[in-house]
Amino acid sequence: MKRxxxxxxxxxxxxxxxxxxxxxxxxxxxxVVGIGGGFAYVSGVLTPHRLTAQRMINTFEANGGVHPxxxxxxxxxxxxxxxxxxxxxxxxxxxxxxxRPGRTPVIGxxxxxxxxxxxxxxxxxxxxxxxxxxxxxxxxxxxxMNNTPVFVVNSARGFYEQLEASRPDxxxxxxxxxxxxxxxxxxxxxxxxxxxxxxHPPSTSFANAAYYGINAFRAVDMSGQTHDVRWSVVPQAPxxxxxxxxxxxxxxxxxxxxxxxxxxxxxxxxxLTVAKPGDVTNDATVAWPDDRxxxxxxxxxxxxxxxxxxxxxxxxxxxxxxxxDGLKISDDPLxxxxxxxxxxxxxxxxxxxxxxxxxxxx
Amino acid sequence: MxxxxxxxxxxxxxxxWLMAPLVVAMLFIGIGMVATLSSWHQVLLSxxxxxxIAILVLAVIRLIVRVTRRTPALPSDMPAWQxxxxxGSHWLFYALLxxxxxxxxxxxxxxxxxxxLAGSVYLPPIVPHDVHLYTFLRAAHTYLxxxxxxxxxxxxxxxxxxxxxxxxxxxxxxxxxxxxxxQD
Numbered sequence: 007m008k009r010x011x012x013x014x015x016x017x018x019x020x021x022x023x024x025x026x027x028x029x030x031x032x033x034x035x036x037x038v039v040g041i042g043g044g045f046a047y048v049s050g051v052l053t054p055h056r057l058t059a060q061r062m063i064n065t066f067e068a069n070g071g072v073h074p075x076x077x078x079x080x081x082x083x084x085x086x087x088x089x090x091x092x093x094x095x096x097x098x099x100x101x102x103x104x105x106r107p108g109r110t111p112v113i114g115x116x117x118x119x120x121x122x123x124x125x126x127x128x129x130x131x132x133x134x135x136x137x138x139x140x141x142x143x144x145x146x147x148x149x150x151m152n153n154t155p156v157f158v159v160n161s162a163r164g165f166y167e168q169l170e171a172s173r174p175d176x177x178x179x180x181x182x183x184x185x186x187x188x189x190x191x192x193x194x195x196x197x198x199x200x201x202x203x204x205x206h207p208p209s210t211s212f213a214n215a216a217y218y219g220i221n222a223f224r225a226v227d228m229s230g231q232t233h234d235v236r237w238s239v240v241p242q243a244p245x246x247x248x249x250x251x252x253x254x255x256x257x258x259x260x261x262x263x264x265x266x267x268x269x270x271x272x273x274x275x276x277x278l279t280v281a282k283p284g285d286v287t288n289d290a291t292v293a294w295p296d297d298r299x300x301x302x303x304x305x306x307x308x309x310x311x312x313x314x315x316x317x318x319x320x321x322x323x324x325x326x327x328x329x330x331d332g333l334k335i336s337d338d339p340l341x342x343x344x345x346x347x348x349x350x351x352x353x354x355x356x357x358x359x360x361x362x363x364x365x366x367x368x
Numbered sequence: 369m370x371x372x373x374x375x376x377x378x379x380x381x382x383x384x385w386l387m388a389p390l391v392v393a394m395l396f397i398g399i400g401m402v403a404t405l406s407s408w409h410q411v412l413l414s415x416x417x418x419x420x421i422a423i424l425v426l427a428v429i430r431l432i433v434r435v436t437r438r439t440p441a442l443p444s445d446m447p448a449w450q451x452x453x454x455x456g457s458h459w460l461f462y463a464l465l466x467x468x469x470x471x472x473x474x475x476x477x478x479x480x481x482x483x484x485l486a487g488s489v490y491l492p493p494i495v496p497h498d499v500h501l502y503t504f505l506r507a508a509h510t511y512l513x514x515x516x517x518x519x520x521x522x523x524x525x526x527x528x529x530x531x532x533x534x535x536x537x538x539x540x541x542x543x544x545x546x547x548x549x550x551q552d
Binding site: 349 | 392395396399400401402403404405406407408409410413479480481482487488490492497499500502503504506507517521524525528529532533534
């Protein structure tokens, strides 16, 4: 026979006589709180020192402030539109529709690093190009490239530590050189990037720079075989190093681009570099040897630009893991980190954008 | 009229126990994948989308099963507020299980993302690329997920309360299907 359930008052008054019920209640509490706690743990709220996507973006905001509606990094930029004319040469290593002979529309963006959308173009030697290819079958290929063939760090943690080390000192408005030096000393993998920047003065234009896909990827061919690749775009316009006078003009990159495009479209060759067995794919700071096979997949044609405030690129998150069938991510840990952090940046800036337009409408 | 059953139909029980681990896994995958910077981000994302669509399909089947089959009554000695909470939370479950995948799908559509299920299998966008809509849906996806998780914890606590404390056959009506004698 079952005893009637003791009331709450009865349990509190004579707990000793209801140890079995109390024990079972406690077991239920442990299960519910345990699962709830596990959920909180996975979300990262219980571990303030764990590096999450949110904390990475918070660090950008701590360094350079919040500029509502703008990307948290590479905030200053300009949209462009054009197309990619594939010659079919890359079809041997990738079955992606974009590599079959023919034309694919492209919405892209030129930008420079930093959180400040009004920063001087001369503030950095780095330029970036982002592309979104839209194939007829609904697939997309997004890539966000820099003008340096190697990246400065090879892990999210390294990137975060660099951000921390380059936080502007409130007194001077500039990063503390001692902290930066300590960071570089602790991160010898940054050396190839620093050497490259030292020996390659930045170009006069967005148009005469080559851009590199930063990470390695995997191309998948018709038979399902994979080939490790990196990609880059090589400009038709000859490289010219920037002069002090050019760089002194606040928006020289944008105005120069406008002038060039008024005279006609700009072109780049899209190059796929194919790894040999043993080439590292999980370290963006390590270049592959120069003798690797290079496939000229076709021509990227940039036809016109538009301000990012209302341009087509504004609402695109150039997440480098958005790939068509025929391209896959590699084992480079930076790819997932970029995808995760870009999503947080996109969520925050689109939220701010919606709020701002709500205010304007009132 | 047939007599009210004392347990859920075998099909309803099968759907419940098939979906329960999937939905709980989905909540953990979702909250984890947006936080992590590791390669888990990509792995979890690639599970999250097809699993969400699978749950949508199962939720539709389950709703049909729910409205076409009779369900056992709650014990008559349960206080009215508990009965209200039990019925309310069950319908909230149905609403959330249908809404979450649809909000997720619309959210990706509004954000301009391709909705990739697996390989070259894509779902079409169901709303236009519009970041104002995106930002609303993106927030809704998070808040509804938290509501779903809270509802699940309450449901779990209540189910164990029925099974371990009240021992009134409510728990077994969704597990073995056998209701202890003399409980009604």
